[in-house]
Amino acid sequence: MNKYLAAENRYENMNYRRCGNSGLLLPEISLGLWHNFGGVDSFETGRDILHYAFDHGITHFDLANNYGPPPGSAEENFGKIMAQDFKSYRDELIISSKAGYTMWPGPYGDWGSRKYLIASCDQSLQRMGLDYVDIFYSHRPDPNTPLEETMQALDYIVRSGRALYVGISSYRAEETSRAAKILAELGTPCLIHQPKYNLFDRWVEGGLTEVLRQEGIGMIPFSPLQQGLLTNKYLDNIPEDSRAAKKTGFLQRDQVNEENVGKVKTLKKIADKRGQSIAQLAVSWLLHHEVVTSVLVGVSKISQLKDNINAINNNSFTADELGEIDRIMA
Ligand code: NDP
16 A cells, blocks of 8 residues: 655645634535545545545535445555544544434434443444544434433533534534534534535525524535535436445435436536536525535546546625526526
């Protein structure tokens, strides 16, 4: 195995944004390991993508207990790469993990109890070979556990040295507001919210963005490309190596339908005029929102990451472009 040495100019072409009111800066593009880094995927490709990311200023890698498949394998693979390549760069990295979805059998391997969150955090640290994660998330709200208990577990995870910051994912506006208040009272502020947000799915605009602004919480949108739909990938068909075609992919074939692909084809005309790819347009559109700290992309190839990183160079939109985009996606 070749020894990895990070590119010396790695910080020259990335921009960093402050995460809410915190002291933490995040790169405008972050990399998620939900797909393409599991036990079913090529370890070498994943390793190459991670090297490329760090070499280009991507300091933030996002994981969760269940990423794979099989669940846990993305953290295990990341742990190997951490040990062999990134060990001496640990203080340059922001690594996150989460618990909230089904991870192990029985009543203590799912949702938002203190029992589950703390045990899961310990398992994630072990799989990744880390002493601490930078950000630990409650992966989804649990309607059957008091919010206070879930937030107290996050606070404890920080106080016990397992994480530096905490975040929440997919919490609605009202839940976010309550969670932020509980965390503030506990003395562990909510750093960041990770919602699904992209040109197809704009639910966050119905109240969440306002709460994040008021509370000084950063936002890191997941699935910014709607799992690949907001790219040139599906304009003609469903390619065999695409997420929609793979058995282990979460993008369903029926989401790649005529109506959605039709919208992407119309978007392409705006992207062409701006000199951008469709993926770049989708990422830039997110970055032009002030509340967005970082855009959390997934990639299966280095060429995709290169394309997405270039989006940071063209984040301003005219009112006409924004109006046209709204009309197309309505
Ligand atoms: P995207 O919407 O960015 O989709 C990624 C997929 O799009 C890639 O696998 C690839 O598909 C395709 N793609 C990416 N860039 C390009 C490009 N430039 N040109 C053509 N195709 C491209 O994000 P994900 O859905 O992967 O989510 C990103 C991250 O968000 C996850 O890894 C995870 O960290 C986080 N996440 C969090 C969730 C939560 O509940 N908090 C839920 C889901 C995700 P292909 O594989 O077909 O090549």
